[in-house]
Amino acid sequence: MNRNKNAFLPGLMALLLIPALLLGGSIAAQDDPVVIDWANDAAWHEAGQDAVGEASLDATGIGVNTVIFSSTDSYQAAVRGALPTDDAFPLFDWWFGYRMKDLVDAGLLADVTDIWQTHIDKGEYPASMMGSFGFDGRAYGLPKMINYWVVFYNKHVFAEHGLEVPTTWDELVAVAEALKSNGVTPFGLDVVGCRWCSFIWFEEMMVRVDPALYQSVMSGETAYNDPQVIAIMEQWRDLLDAGYFSQPGDYGDDWAEPFVSGSVGMYLIGDWWTAGLERAGFIAGEDYGIFVMPGITEAGNSSLIIEGRPLLLAENSPQRDVALEFADYFMSVEGQTIWAETSDINSPNLLAPEETRPGHLVDLANAVANGEYELYTRYWEATPPQIVEQVVDLLGQFVLDPASLQTTMDGAEQIAQDYWASAGGE
Amino acid sequence: MQAGGLPDTNQVSTEPHRNEVPVTSLGRAPLETPTRAQAVFRKIEPYLYLLPALLLVGGLLLYSVAHTLAISFTDWDLITPPRFVGLQNYVDAIRDPTFTRSFSNTLIWTGGSLLLPVGGGLLLAVLLERIPGQRVLKTLIYLPAILSTTVIAAIWSYVYTNNGVLNETLRWAGLDALARPWLVWAPTNTLAMIVAASWRALGPSMVLFLVGLQTIPPELIEAAKIDGAGERTLFWRIKLPLLRPITAIVVIMSVIGSFMTFDLVWVMTQGGPGRSSETLAVTMYRQAFIMWRMGYAGAVAVILSTIVIAFSIFYLRATLKRSAL
Numbered sequence: 001m002n003r004n005k006n007a008f009l010p011g012l013m014a015l016l017l018i019p020a021l022l023l024g025g026s027i028a029a030q031d032d033p034v035v036i037d038w039a040n041d042a043a044w045h046e047a048g049q050d051a052v053g054e055a056s057l058d059a060t061g062i063g064v065n066t067v068i069f070s071s072t073d074s075y076q077a078a079v080r081g082a083l084p085t086d087d088a089f090p091l092f093d094w095w096f097g098y099r100m101k102d103l104v105d106a107g108l109l110a111d112v113t114d115i116w117q118t119h120i121d122k123g124e125y126p127a128s129m130m131g132s133f134g135f136d137g138r139a140y141g142l143p144k145m146i147n148y149w150v151v152f153y154n155k156h157v158f159a160e161h162g163l164e165v166p167t168t169w170d171e172l173v174a175v176a177e178a179l180k181s182n183g184v185t186p187f188g189l190d191v192v193g194c195r196w197c198s199f200i201w202f203e204e205m206m207v208r209v210d211p212a213l214y215q216s217v218m219s220g221e222t223a224y225n226d227p228q229v230i231a232i233m234e235q236w237r238d239l240l241d242a243g244y245f246s247q248p249g250d251y252g253d254d255w256a257e258p259f260v261s262g263s264v265g266m267y268l269i270g271d272w273w274t275a276g277l278e279r280a281g282f283i284a285g286e287d288y289g290i291f292v293m294p295g296i297t298e299a300g301n302s303s304l305i306i307e308g309r310p311l312l313l314a315e316n317s318p319q320r321d322v323a324l325e326f327a328d329y330f331m332s333v334e335g336q337t338i339w340a341e342t343s344d345i346n347s348p349n350l351l352a353p354e355e356t357r358p359g360h361l362v363d364l365a366n367a368v369a370n371g372e373y374e375l376y377t378r379y380w381e382a383t384p385p386q387i388v389e390q391v392v393d394l395l396g397q398f399v400l401d402p403a404s405l406q407t408t409m410d411g412a413e414q415i416a417q418d419y420w421a422s423a424g425g426e
Numbered sequence: 427m428q429a430g431g432l433p434d435t436n437q438v439s440t441e442p443h444r445n446e447v448p449v450t451s452l453g454r455a456p457l458e459t460p461t462r463a464q465a466v467f468r469k470i471e472p473y474l475y476l477l478p479a480l481l482l483v484g485g486l487l488l489y490s491v492a493h494t495l496a497i498s499f500t501d502w503d504l505i506t507p508p509r510f511v512g513l514q515n516y517v518d519a520i521r522d523p524t525f526t527r528s529f530s531n532t533l534i535w536t537g538g539s540l541l542l543p544v545g546g547g548l549l550l551a552v553l554l555e556r557i558p559g560q561r562v563l564k565t566l567i568y569l570p571a572i573l574s575t576t577v578i579a580a581i582w583s584y585v586y587t588n589n590g591v592l593n594e595t596l597r598w599a600g601l602d603a604l605a606r607p608w609l610v611w612a613p614t615n616t617l618a619m620i621v622a623a624s625w626r627a628l629g630p631s632m633v634l635f636l637v638g639l640q641t642i643p644p645e646l647i648e649a650a651k652i653d654g655a656g657e658r659t660l661f662w663r664i665k666l667p668l669l670r671p672i673t674a675i676v677v678i679m680s681v682i683g684s685f686m687t688f689d690l691v692w693v694m695t696q697g698g699p700g701r702s703s704e705t706l707a708v709t710m711y712r713q714a715f716i717m718w719r720m721g722y723a724g725a726v727a728v729i730l731s732t733i734v735i736a737f738s739i740f741y742l743r744a745t746l747k748r749s750a751l
Binding site: 073076080081083102108191192193247248249251393394396397400 | 504506699712
């Protein structure tokens with residue numbers, strides 16, 4: 001009995017202390033900084049994410065812990081597997097457009113439309129940009145990166161052969177012809193080591209001729225083997241037949257070397273290639289420049305293909321609301337300035353200081369900000385991946401054998417029809 | 427039994443008494459009469475020792491196999507609950523022309539792996555057995571085996587480019603007609619990758635055959651030589667039959683390896699261009715981690731595993747039967 005009596009007092013004290021400790025804990029939690037995970041598969045983003053996290057911690061009390069995956073495939077599998085559960089990463093990078101649609105349809109992403117609207121109202125982002133990060137007027141992703149798809153040209157090669165940056169389609173073809181006749185491959189294109197690269201010229205030719213037709217094919221309203229599309233493909237085929245492209249099998253896994261050495265004069269690619277060329281010691285402005293491909297028609301003159309890397313927020317994460325607060329900071333001018341400065345990227349925030357932008361992209365960024373270009377989502381994300389992943393293989397075959405144009409487009413249309421039929425005409 | 431003395435080891439008591447210590451023919455005195463619990467424990471005791479290993483294998487292997495089999499009957503994209511679709515994934519796979527192409531490419535890989543690493547390894551082992559300076563040659567041939575597949579793929583990608591080492595060498599030798607884009611057209615791309623894979627696999631299979639050759643009793647060789655057997659007869663009639671167990675191991679390893687061919691193809695061509703160099707393992711990976719069709723990928727995995735297991739059983743049975751004769 002004595003033992004029981006002795007135990008009674010400490011037990012009672014412990015019972016009284018528990019609510020106090022819990023209360024104290026919750027008070028501490030409110031005051032304590034919160035750190036949430038931010039996953040991605042791009043190791044070169046780590047320093048930028050950490051810097052934004054530190055700034056956010058000071059400004060809002062919310063920091064981030066960067067989680068890097070070394071392989072894109074394992075990253076995607078890990079993120080997708082965790083998304084339906086409480087273990088979902090609160091913040092994670094993804095691919096925009098249709099690449100995030102199944103996550104939206106499954107209700108796995110937090111709606112960030114209000115955050116977008118706040119910053120659009122402040123004039124920080126063009127209203128048209130939000131559409132690439134969501135569906136049906138709602139946004140589910142934030143613009144971590146926006147890349148423009150432009151032509152990189154070797155300045156030394158152009159100077160050596162007395163060539164100017166082309167401003168019309170005819171001038172572009174003339175430049176290609178001049179390079180070819182001087183033993184320089186006009187355009188680099190690798191569809192052997194890079195299976196997805198086959199779509200680059202398909203989308204570009206489409207938007208240079210008829211951007212509305214491009215969007216119509218992407219949404220399944222126009223067939224891949226529609227006579228208008230075939231006519232555009234024939235123009236690409238003529239360029240292939242004219243010998244303006246590198247030969248299949250020319251490359252190992254290094255695209256930079258032929259461009260740096262001057263055996264290839266131009267590359268049509270996303271502006272993210274800047275970092276790759278920098279690693280190869282090729283400096284923007286000095287060694288190479290960029291230009292937007294001229295339109296084949298008037299409508300095609302103001303088209304610009306964009307690629308976005310969205311930051312997504314997991315709906316099922318217990319830290320969803322904290323992530324939303326961080327997202328607001330990330331989109332702000334302050335957050336974007338730090339992100340751009342520490343990552344050498346071109347911030348999509350229009351009010352981000354000009355000095356944070358890579359020099360060769362300033363003019364283009366300003367032109368986009370002034371509304372001089374209509375932005376079109378690149379093919380990889382503009383239509384369902386179930387179609388893209390199969391059509392890129394067909395387009396790769398077309399590059400190898402341009403005579404297979406009709407078969408390629410018939411095959412692509414069959415794939416598209418199968419998808420849209422199974423998706424219930426979505 | 428002598429009181430206080432050692433037990434008579436020749437006597438085995440059939441009815442042990444409490445005060446007597448019965449003796450077995452092995453000279454070990456058993457413990458007291460076991461209780462029911464002890465008897466049960468003794469029965470299950472051996473299995474308890476096996477339990478950790480069983481749990482490990484069961485957890486890591488059998489569960490994965492069962493799980494893969496289960497998802498092969500579903501439509502599952504990792505983010506929505508799996509939906510039972512019966513045999514639909516198997517029907518889709520068999521009807522899919524890409525699956526058929528992957529299957530034929532895998533068979534080419536199997537044939538190539540038997541010819542180059544197995545046949546070549548055997549040939550090298552026999553040749554190197556008696557060549558002076560064999561240690562250096564063996565080391566050189568084995569060296570690529572220590573490289574990772576990614577490194578090998580990167581090296582051979584450069585060898586096979588249009589202006590790579592291979593084409594330049596052919597042009598230098600005046601064989602311009604043979605120079606070509608090696609990784610572009612089927613089936614040349616698959617054959618080119620088999621050569622790259624064999625560069626690595628040749629060394630280990632050569633070493634296995636060398637070990638096998640060393641186990642052949644020298645007196646057998648001597649006796650055959652005295653009987654007038656030449657080198658060719660020695661190889662076909664003595665060495666090759668006696669190498670059968672090693673050959674079985676090398677063949678099984680090569681066939682399983684060729685059916686699982688993934689990493690080299692993924693790095694060098696990603697199964698392209700236009701899926702022309704895809705193998706079954708690449709198809710499985712693409713369906714799982716690019717198309718997010720886990721069910722379809724599971725069906726491919728089940729088909730792949732069934733073929734490998736069936737081949738292994740039949741081949742081992744046939745080989746062991748012949749060895750026993």
